[in-house]
Amino acid sequence: MNPHRIRRAVDAMSGYVPGEQPSEPGVVKLNTNENPYPPAPAVAAALRGATADVLRLYPDPVSARLCERIAEIHGARPDQVFVANGSDEILALCARAFVERDGAAGWFEPSYSLYPVLAQIEGIGCRPVDLGPEFEWRDPLGCGASLFYLTNPNAPTGMLHPEEAVRAFCARFPGVVLIDEAYVDFAPRSLMDLALSSDRVLVARTLSKSHSLAGLRLGYAVGPAPLIGAMMKIKDSYNVDRLTQELALAALSDLGPMQANAARIVATRDRTAAALEAMGARVCPSATNFLWIRPPRRPAPEVYADLRARGILVRHFDLPRTAGWLRVTVGADADMDLFLAAMRDVG
Amino acid sequence: MNPHRIRRAVDAMSGYVPGEQPSEPGVVKLNTNENPYPPAPAVAAALRGATADVLRLYPDPVSARLCERIAEIHGARPDQVFVANGSDEILALCARAFVERDGAAGWFEPSYSLYPVLAQIEGIGCRPVDLGPEFEWRDPLGCGASLFYLTNPNAPTGMLHPEEAVRAFCARFPGVVLIDEAYVDFAPRSLMDLALSSDRVLVARTLSKSHSLAGLRLGYAVGPAPLIGAMMKIKDSYNVDRLTQELALAALSDLGPMQANAARIVATRDRTAAALEAMGARVCPSATNFLWIRPPRRPAPEVYADLRARGILVRHFDLPRTAGWLRVTVGADADMDLFLAAMRDVG
Numbered sequence: 001m002n003p004h005r006i007r008r009a010v011d012a013m014s015g016y017v018p019g020e021q022p023s024e025p026g027v028v029k030l031n032t033n034e035n036p037y038p039p040a041p042a043v044a045a046a047l048r049g050a051t052a053d054v055l056r057l058y059p060d061p062v063s064a065r066l067c068e069r070i071a072e073i074h075g076a077r078p079d080q081v082f083v084a085n086g087s088d089e090i091l092a093l094c095a096r097a098f099v100e101r102d103g104a105a106g107w108f109e110p111s112y113s114l115y116p117v118l119a120q121i122e123g124i125g126c127r128p129v130d131l132g133p134e135f136e137w138r139d140p141l142g143c144g145a146s147l148f149y150l151t152n153p154n155a156p157t158g159m160l161h162p163e164e165a166v167r168a169f170c171a172r173f174p175g176v177v178l179i180d181e182a183y184v185d186f187a188p189r190s191l192m193d194l195a196l197s198s199d200r201v202l203v204a205r206t207l208s209k210s211h212s213l214a215g216l217r218l219g220y221a222v223g224p225a226p227l228i229g230a231m232m233k234i235k236d237s238y239n240v241d242r243l244t245q246e247l248a249l250a251a252l253s254d255l256g257p258m259q260a261n262a263a264r265i266v267a268t269r270d271r272t273a274a275a276l277e278a279m280g281a282r283v284c285p286s287a288t289n290f291l292w293i294r295p296p297r298r299p300a301p302e303v304y305a306d307l308r309a310r311g312i313l314v315r316h317f318d319l320p321r322t323a324g325w326l327r328v329t330v331g332a333d334a335d336m337d338l339f340l341a342a343m344r345d346v347g
Numbered sequence: 348m349n350p351h352r353i354r355r356a357v358d359a360m361s362g363y364v365p366g367e368q369p370s371e372p373g374v375v376k377l378n379t380n381e382n383p384y385p386p387a388p389a390v391a392a393a394l395r396g397a398t399a400d401v402l403r404l405y406p407d408p409v410s411a412r413l414c415e416r417i418a419e420i421h422g423a424r425p426d427q428v429f430v431a432n433g434s435d436e437i438l439a440l441c442a443r444a445f446v447e448r449d450g451a452a453g454w455f456e457p458s459y460s461l462y463p464v465l466a467q468i469e470g471i472g473c474r475p476v477d478l479g480p481e482f483e484w485r486d487p488l489g490c491g492a493s494l495f496y497l498t499n500p501n502a503p504t505g506m507l508h509p510e511e512a513v514r515a516f517c518a519r520f521p522g523v524v525l526i527d528e529a530y531v532d533f534a535p536r537s538l539m540d541l542a543l544s545s546d547r548v549l550v551a552r553t554l555s556k557s558h559s560l561a562g563l564r565l566g567y568a569v570g571p572a573p574l575i576g577a578m579m580k581i582k583d584s585y586n587v588d589r590l591t592q593e594l595a596l597a598a599l600s601d602l603g604p605m606q607a608n609a610a611r612i613v614a615t616r617d618r619t620a621a622a623l624e625a626m627g628a629r630v631c632p633s634a635t636n637f638l639w640i641r642p643p644r645r646p647a648p649e650v651y652a653d654l655r656a657r658g659i660l661v662r663h664f665d666l667p668r669t670a671g672w673l674r675v676t677v678g679a680d681a682d683m684d685l686f687l688a689a690m691r692d693v694g
Contacts, residue, residue, distance in 0.1 A: 005493065005523050005547055006577040010444050015580035018408045035403050044399035052391035052594075056382050056559035061365045085432055088583045097357050101448060101470065114584065121581045123448065146352065176352050200352055208405070215402035215589035230353040233362035234468045236435045237461065242562035243590050247399075 009123040016117040019315055028335050031315045033155075033183075033290050035212035036332040037264070040257035043213070046250035050243055059242040062232065066245055069252050070220050074192055079225045082232065083248075085239045087182060087206040087219025088114065090231070091149065094202070095122045097230045098147045098176040106145030110135070110156060110321045112180065115149045130321075135284060135292075137161045139169055146175035152191065153183045156317060156327040158286030160187050170194055170201050176227065179203045185210030185262045186269070187287035195223040202227055209289055210262050211251045218248040265289050269330040275340050281347060291328045295347040300326050306346035312339055356470040363464040366662055375682050378662045380502075380530075380637050382559035383679040384611070387604035390560070393597035397590055406589040409579065413592055416599050417567050421539055426572045429579065430595075432586045434529060434553040434566025435461065437578070438496065441549070442469045444577045445494045445523040453492030457482070457503060457668045459527065462496045477668075482631060482639075484508045486516055493522035499538065500530045503664060503674040505633030507534050517541055517548050523574065526550045532557030532609045533616070534634035542569040549574055556636055557609050558598045565595040612636050616677040622687050628694065637676045642694040647673050653693035659686055 019032035038044070063083035071078045084090045095118045099105055104125025107115040111131075119126045129140040135157040140148060150169075153160040170177050170191075181203055184190045195203040202223035208214035218240065221228065240248075251258070273283045273291055280296030295303040304316040304326060315327040328339065366379035385391070410430035418425045431437045442465045446452055451472025454462040458478075466473045476487040482504040487495060497516075500507040517524050517538075528550055531537045542550040549570035555561035565587065568575065587595075598605070620630045620638055627643030642650045651663040651673060662674040675686065 005445055006573065007444055007447055010577050010581055013580060016584055018405070018584045021405060021407060029404075032405055034405065037403070038400040039402055043402070047397060047399050050394060052394050053385040055386055055390070055562040055594075056384070057376075058365070058368060058379055058381065058555070058561040059564070060368060085588075086583060086585055088585065092583060096468070097354055098352055100354055121443070212403035214405040214585075217406070217585060217588040226353065230357050233360060234357055236433060236439060237363055237365045238433055238435065238561075238564060241432075241564040241588070241591060244588060247402075 009120065013117070013120040016114050020313065022313060026311060028312045028331065028338055030329040030331050030335065030339060031313045032214070033209055033288075033329045034214050035209060035261060035265070035289065036335065037212055037261040039212040040251055040254065042250040042253055043247050046247050050246060055242060057242075059238050059240060059245055061238050063240050063245050066220075066249055066252070069249060070222070073252065073255070074196070074222055076196055076222050077225070080196065080222055080228055082221040082228045083240055084219045084221065084235070086208065086217040087180065087204045089235070089239065090204045090219055090221045091115070091178065091180070092118055093231045093234060094147055094149070094176065094178050095119060095124065097234055098227070099124045100146065103146045104144060105147040105149065106140055106143040107149040108140070108151070108154065110317070110319065111149070111151050112155050113317065131157070135159055137165050139165065141169055141172055148173060148175065148177050149180060150177055151180040151182070153187050153287040155183065155288065156290070156315070156322065156325070157284050157292045158288040158290055159284055160287035163189065163191070166191060167194065170198060173200070175200065177201045182206045182209055183288035185258065186266055186289045192222060199224050200227070207248060207251055211258050212261065213248070213251060216244050216247055218244055265330050268333050268336055272330060272336045272340065276343065279344060279347065281343070289330045291330065292325055293328060294325050295343070297347060300324050303347055307339075307342055310342050310346070312342055356467065360464070360467040363461050367660065369660060373658060375659045375678065375685055377676040377678050377682065377686060378660045379561070380556055380635075380676045381561050382556060382608060382612070382636065383682065384559055384608040386559040387598055387601065389597040389600055390594050393594050397593060402589060406585050406587060406592055408585050410587050410592050413567070413596055413599070416596060417569070420599065420602070421543070421569055423543055423569050424572070427543065427569055427575055429568040429575045430587055431566045431568065431582070433555065433564040434527065434551045436582070436586065437551045437566055437568045438462070438525065438527070439465055440578045440582060441494055441496070441523065441525050442466060442471065444581055445574070446471050447493065450493045451491060452494040452496065453487055453490040454496040455487070455498070455501065457664070457666065458496070458498050459502050460664065478504070482506055484512050486512065488516055488519055495520060495522065495524050496527060497524055498527040498529070500534050500634040502530065502635065503637070503662070503669065503672070504631050504639045505635040505637055506631055507634035510536065510538070513538060514541065517545060520547075522547065524548045529553045529556055530635035532605065533613055533636045539569060546571050547574070554595060554598055558605050559608065560595070560598060563591050563594055565591055612677050615680050615683055619677060619683045619687065623690065626691060626694065628690070637674055639672055639674055641672050642690070644694060647671050650694055654686075654689055657689050657693075659689055
């Protein structure tokens with residue numbers, strides 16, 4: 001124990017650094033994959049109908065009504081559903097529930113930069129698996145982890161992994177596979193069926209991106225009941241508050257508005273990608289609400305800084321595999337026109 | 348790894364069982380220490396003023412404005428404040444941040460029954476320390492833990508530990524002391540000053556009880572900046588959602604309504620305690636919003652069941668030290684009159 005009485009593994013690590021939430025007004029915010037459109041009208045109606053008085057009572061600790069609705073959406077049973085305070089809670093619980101203390105977790109490099117932080121917190125081994133030179137799939141079967149975090153479509157690259165390769169990996173991997181489908185509503189297909197048929201695949205979803213509810217904190221996992229039950233045992237007792245349960249239920253009552261927004265974003269994304277390619281940028285094929293681009297002329301850190309100076313905030317990850325690239329959230333059409341105009345000058 | 352691929356410690360344990368949240372209407376709910384009065388008018392006003400559109404953006408990951416207000420209330424710096432998704436999150440983070448894997452956590456028996464569950468989840472040692480025969484203070488100094496959970500006033504007994512004894516313990520205990528002051532707004536004094544002067548004492552608070560906001564999920568810890576920083580590193584990135592941050596800020600903007608409700612509850616508590624003692628019950632001296640009682644004539648489990656049959660829900664903990672007692676939340680006066688009338692029949 002060090003002088004401050006902090007566990008050594010925690011004392012030694014750095015925390016995860018979330019994308020900047022700028023306080024100055026007028027910033028074109030394309031850095032944290034938020035949705036430019038408001039949440040479904042049913043969410044606003046539920047908020048208008050909410051009363052403070054019921055907040056004196058604890059929420060349902062297991063979010064039963066939400067579990068039922070999510071089960072209905074995916075053709076699952078309620079005991080195959082876990083509702084969380086954002087899908088980040090699911091990712092953290094997986095490291096705590098499915099890896100022995102001398103075990104390891106795996107993930108692709110590059111992928112969601114939270115994964116190594118979760119492994120550090122738990123003091124478990126890290127088994128990063130390099131994607132190919134074009135960020136393409138590499139089979140992580142022999143990585144030696146008992147938990148593999150598989151973001152699909154991947155972030156920050158935006159690429160959807162090849163379906164048959166993922167299925168073959170999941171069929172043979174001896175540990176738990178957490179398929180993080182945070183961006184799947186912008187993609188042509190989901191692997192949710194694996195969560196309902198395998199005894200070791202979980203699929204995580206979030207309302208943060210496609211449902212325009214990053215501020216609400218609601219994620220869920222679907223998968224085998226024993227794995228769901230293990231997460232239930234170790235979560236905080238009342239992990240999802242009353243208002244969040246109510247508003248999430250409203251958001252999931254009718255998927256139409258979310259799907260319409262997602263379709264608009266996909267159209268904007270594809271138009272933006274084509275324009276970037278026309279100016280010479282490299283653009284990874286995206287199945288998400290963001291683009292992973294290599295600027296046509298100048299180094300990514302300089303482009304990042306020049307865009308920032310013009311009030312356009314994108315994301316740069318300063319690591320060997322990612323330092324030459326920028327991740328750009330797909331905003332509204334007007335935002336992307338501002339971004340494209342700026343790129344013509346500073347890209 | 349067992350066949351279901353769940354970490355052995357998690358597979359072997361039972362989860363925490365929160366108090367029942369009955370779905371049938373008309374139940375007099377005196378089982379989970381909820382406040383019978385609505386939250387402060389400022390909370391309702393903040394809720395009416397909330398709009399769904401901003402929920403598309405992530406919340407402030409560190410709840411900075413709340414930290415500032417809480418710091419102001421307690422005469423602390425903002426870096427001495429940690430804001431959490433309920434104080435349960437703080438309790439769990441303490442077990443993860445301040446105990447090595449081969450270390451142990453301690454607590455009093457009886458006290459909050461979540462503590463052993465948190466130790467089981469982390470696979471750390473358990474160092475329960477028996478309170479005296481009248482549930483009175485015993486010095487836990489030699490318990491061998493590197494983290495001690497000290498609920499003060501204690502639950503489920505309601506008793507405030509003697510101030511000088513707690514101060515002497517905190518001055519000498521070599522590990523971290525988490526003083527859980529969940530019920531302190533119903534007590535004559537707080538030990539918050541220890542959190543501001545010691546390098547190893549944290550004080551946790553919650554808005555669930557005195558602020559009538561159990562459904563909101565907002566707790567906070569005050570203490571030495573290095574300990575607060577360690578919890579910051581390992582929490583979920585966006586642990587408190589936007590609406591919760593806004594409504595909690597409203598609740599903390601003016602403590603007057605909360606204090607008025609607490610005073611009403613204290614008056615009801617003392618009247619109820621006197622009536623119970625008059626009918627021969629043993630009643631622990633309570634500094635909380637609940638009473639810990641031994642029924643005058645019949646065994647506690649039978650009284651619990653008979654009250655339940657009459658639509659009055661209290662709490663019974665079926666463990667050796669607690670099996671003869673009932674924990675009864677102090678509700679509104681009318682609820683307590685119903686409870687007292689029933690006790691005259693079945694107690």
